[in-house]
Amino acid sequence: MKRTIRTTALAVGALIAALGLPAGPVHADAPAPRIDLRVLVVSDGGPATDAIAAELETAGTPVTEVDLRDAGRPVIDAGFLADTVDGRPRARFQAVVLPNDNPFPAGSAEMTALADYERAYAIPQVDAYTYARPEVGLQAAVGAGYAGSVDGVRAEVTEAGLSGPFGYLDGTVPFEDNSPTVGESYAYLSTPAPGADFVPYVQAAIPGRPTKGSLVGEYRHDGRRELVVTFVYNQHQQQFRLLARGIVEWMTGGVHLGAGRNYFAVHVDDVFAADDRWDTELNCTPGDVDCPPGEGTPNPIRMVPADVDHALAWQQNRDFTLDLAYNGSGSVDHREDNGGADPLADRFVAERNRFRWINHTYTHAFLGCRQDVTVVPWKCATDPDGSTQWVSRNEIADEIATNRVWGESAGLPLVNQELVTGEHSGLKVAPQQPEDNPNLGPALTDTGITWLASDNSRDPVQRRVGSATTVPRYPMNVFYNAGRAAEQVDEYNWIYTSRAQGGSGICEDNPATSTCLTAPLDPETGYAEHIVPLETRIALGHVLSNDPRPHFIHQSNLAEDRTAYPVLDGVLEGYAALFADSAPVVNLRMADIGVEMQRRAAWRNAVDAGQVTAYRVGDSVTVRAPEGVAVTATMPEGTLRGGTAFGDAYAGALSGWTPTSGGTLALTLPSTPTAPGDKVTLPADTGTDAPTAPPTRVPPGVTEPVPYGARR
Incomplete structure (x- = not known):
């Protein structure tokens, strides 16, 4: 029989001694243990542990990873897991993630050390993907439950899950089924074993039975707590993306470095200008560089005032703001060609404060090398000596400044430090222009630009160009040249x-970046039935990945058939069906996204350099970071910094970027009945004789990139 008792100084001292940890004399006032805010991930190279490690990494949570395949890896023993600092027992890790409940040989000294460590310091363990069986508190899946594909299954979060670590969800967890020919999910569904202290958090119906089986649940035994996950996943799959936050909150008790939000921003390029139209006979775009000069007749696409009204109504209905990247000359030219009239610009300007605006240069000129468009594809023009001809510094600065003046005269609410160049030109573009225009950086400095949009598909890493830092944007595969x-x-x-x-x-020639369709799409149904679902899934995947990068489309996509809205609606409606009101979509403007990405990079560099130290002692959290590096952390509601509330509320917790005072951030957690190290369970036998976890199945759809389908 096991007994749970509140620890005394003798109990703590005895456990420390049993672990072989450094310890001083035992006194009645023995100090509470220090728990470092770092997660130990023990990996076998499988997708599940990799997914959890990636989630922690993206959020900014410090991780120590031990690869079981590495012959030179450290041995996981008492000295690796804990020690004493300034006379206080220290747990080096606040949580442990294992590939399964026991990846070591039966009777392993390493598993024994982990189990003893978890008991001594109340450290939770995540079994990233394991077989359902009594050793994890469940009946065997074979016979009593189900082992097989769960592609397309709609799992549900239980009441315990909603009141616990998964309270930010609305209740359902749909499993992807993107390919009819590729297995993408596999699970072991089963009910709790008789007498086991097991609480399901996420479950699904067991095929052929009236019962539901656990997919994620908590198992308490032998003084330890395990989060038992019985389905396999990778870091990109929607089912993991939905549950990742809750897995982290469970393992850390809601106290950890790093934070996450679900971001979505949409930039609409070429506003006031017109976009050239695809010619369905020529299979190119007359007026643009993919058509030979003089071939075809341009037939531009441009919004009309009714499209502005639709955008306004859509924004209000979705509680969402679009970012409009504008070209002032588009309106000037239209007025010159139409007796001074431009109803589109007039309507936009009248409603200017209901959108966000970004300088997109005056004429949308190409600001890189001078293009030679006499050939398809175009190439950079060169001087007789072979050197590249570049658009000049003055020309670039004039494009920026003239458009800024036009926007200011129209009363647009601008952030003058933001810029999107036409086609992201000026920045490198393969294969024609493998380097930035050397005149771009100086021109950006001349005009005070600090945030410059880049194309994430070709320039994904934030970098400096002159005075500016790039903000990578995701291109949506909703074509600019099709109304x-x-x-x-x-x-x-x-x-x-x-x-x-x-x-x-093209898809045959570039199999690494494109996937060919099995058959052409139906012209009548292909957009709604294939393109929209695929683009929705891709964009929603970005939203669920704690990725603040904006997406971009074009004004043509808000005109004529208004092709962007089905995708945008799919993302926002899909999101609303999955998440509770406590976790809204975060809709930032470009400058704020740039700051967020910049802070993350500085934090990641400090963590990787070992310059961040964070730990919890009872209800006190201390974080030390380099001066000037803002701290990212997630804490329970009620956490205080000094006498004021910490952070901002999101998904049932508090989080945010916080500057340190002299390099140190001190937080006080709300009082809780217990804290790490407060309680210990003394089982009849503290040995670890559990068998090694049996092998689990991983279908090909978990190891291959998803989603499936045409992509670019």
């Missing part, structure tokens, strides 16, 4: 079908 859904499908078929099927064969 109608049928045009979208026609161009999509041209790009993503083989030559034998009438396509360009």
Whole structure:
């Protein structure tokens, strides 16, 4: 029989001695243990532990990873796990993540050390993916439950999960089923074993039975707590993305470095300008560089005032703000061609304060090398000596400054430090221009630009260019040169079908970046039935990944058939169906996104350099970081910094970026009945004789990139 008792100084001292940890004389006032805010991830190279490690890494949570495949890895023993600092017992890790409940041989000294450590310091353990069986508090899946695919299953969060670590969810957890021919999920579904202290948090119906089986649940035994996960996943799959926050909150007790939000921002480029239209016969875009000079007749796409009204109504209905990247000359030219009238610009300017605005240069000129468009694809023009001809510093600065003046004269609420160049030009673009225009950085400095948009598909890492720092943007595969859904499908078929099927064969030539369609899409249904679901899934995946990068589309996508809205609606409606009101989509403007990314980079560098120390003693948390590096942390509601509330509320917790005072941040947690190290369970036998976890199945869809389908 096991007994749970409140520890005394003797109990703590006895456990420390049993672990072989350094300890001083035992006194009645023995200090509470120090728990370092760092997670130990023991990996076997499988996708589940990699996914949890990636989640922690992205959030900014310090991690120590031990790879069981590495012959030179450290041995996990008492000295590796704990020691004494300034006379106080120290647990080096606040949580342990294992590939399964016991990845070591039966009777392993390493598993014994881990189990003893978890008991002594009340350290939780996550079993990243394990077989359902009595050793983890469940009945065996074979016979009493189910072992097999869960593709397309809609799991549910239990009442215990909603009142516990998964309270930020609305209640359902849909499992992806992106390919009818590829297995993407596998699970062991079973009910708690008789007499086991097991609480399911996420469960799904067991096929052929009236009962539901656990997918994620908590197992308490032998003075330890395990989060038992019985389905496999990778870091990109939606089911993991939905549950990742709760897994981290469970293992850390809601007290950890790092933080996460679900971000979504949409930039609409070329506002006031017109976008050239795809020619379904020529399979190119007359007026743009993919058509030979003089071929075809340009037929531009430009919004009308009714499209502005639709955008305003949509924003209000979705409680969402679009960022409009504008080109002032588009309106000037339109007025010159239409007797001074531009109803579109007039409508936008009248409602200017209901949007966010970004300088997109005056004429949308290409600001890199001077383009030679006499050939397809274009190339950089060169001087007789072979040197590249570049757009000049003055020309770039003039494009920026003139558009700024136009916007200010129209009363647009600008942040003058933001800039999107036409086609992200000026920055390197492969293969024609493998380096930045050397005149770009000086021109940005001349005009006071500090945030410069880049294309995430070709320039994903934030970097400095002159006075500016780049903000990578995700391109949505909703084409700029198609105002109608049928045009979208026609161009999509041209790009993503083989030559034998009438396509360009681009997907055949570039298999690493493109996937060919099995057959051309139907012109009538292809957009709604294939492109929209795929683009929605990709964008929603970014939203769920704690990734603040904005997405970008074009004004043409808000015109004519208004092709962007089905995708945007899919993202926001899909999100609303999954998350509780406590976890809203965070809609930041470009400068704020740049700051967020910049802070993350500084924090990550400090953590990787070993310059961050953080620990908890009872209800006190101390963080030390380099002066000037803001701290990112997540804490329970009621946490105080000095006498004031800490952080901002999100998903049932408090989090945010906090400057240190003299390099130290001190927080006081709300009083709790227990804290790490406060309680210990003394079982009849503290040995660890559990068998090694049996092998589990990992289908190919977990190890291959998802989602499946045409991509670029």
